[in-house]
Amino acid sequence: MSKKSYFVLLLVGLGIALLVTLFSPLASSEPDGLERVAEDEAFIDKGKAAPYEVIADYAFPWVDNEDAATVLAGVVGVLVVAAFVLALGLGFKALSRRSSQATRGQGHRPPPSSRGLAGERES
Amino acid sequence: MAYIDLPAPFLPHSIPMHIPDGFLSGPVAGVGYALAAAFVALAVWRTNRSLGEKSVPLMGVTAAFIFAVQMMNFPVAGGTSGHLLGGTLAAILVGPWAAVIVMTSVIGIQAIMFQDGGLSALGFNVVNMGVITALVGFSVYYLSALLASGRRGWVLPVGVFVASWLTVMLAAFTTSIELAVSDTSPLHVVLPAMMGVHALIGIGEGLITAAAVTFVLATRPDLMEHGPRTAPQGGLS
16 A cells, blocks of 8 residues: 555544544433443442543543533544554554564565464464 | 432543443453453454554554544433444454454543543453454354345445444343343343343444445445455445
8 A cells, every 4th residue: 555545544534533523512411321221220329430530521621611622532532542553553563574574584475374473483 | 410410429421431430340340351351362463463554544543433433422212322332343344353452442542541431340341342342243244245245235234234233232231241240230130221222222333333334335445355355346336
């Protein structure tokens, strides 16, 4: 895949995800499935609040406007999630490239079993 | 709203709720972590060998999209809402094992950064919403795509709908069992309640997933490389 189409895929995909977050203030604020059942069957008070809060309830802290706080939380989440998974994926790729280079010295394409995790061959 | 009158410290929570802290007993939470760790390790091992060129950006984009759409709670009957889980969608787009990694990342970040889902319940939240949905959703999708090859365009989206609906029901089922074993609510109470609500929420999951897959097939069929080879060509256009 060319560099350009790689970035087009990223930009368009992230654009769609960010577009969705713009609509997040319209989300239903009714309790969701599990929460509704927990209320109806009276076990919701067994739930404990989290020990700390970062962007709790999908509302960005220090932003008074509720809609803005929600959208901001969504945007931050989309970017963090995307960055995290991209970093993971690139890490995996680098690892598997390193392990396949290590076997290339043997003259031909490594058998499938040697193209896994870097440490796998040592076992 | 009803839940504002609830005894304190429970969150006046409005957007999605995964299993919070306190719903699962210690041993159950531990089993959840062990299962999640085993599946994630297997997923890393499998993904590592099959990471295609487009896989990495597609995984990132899929994760971001699922995070965003999970925030969009849609109303279902009786003052209740539901939201996408997304495991089936992720599995169709990036393959079942990469989907486990995508879903685990989303659910992990939701727990750590957004206090959505308790840290102690993270293991089972990953298993219920990320592992089961991706693996089972993909299997059902794969079968329906085989069935759909060379047939009318509606067979595949219907298969996608059924696959995603089933995964929501399965996730509700396993969650009920975890709650019952934790002594949070007896099975004969929690199971029918969970299955009833999620039968409706699953319709939303099915519609969103079928729409998203149809959109990708119509615009970038080359991205759909994780199904029977014949599916995209024989599918919709």
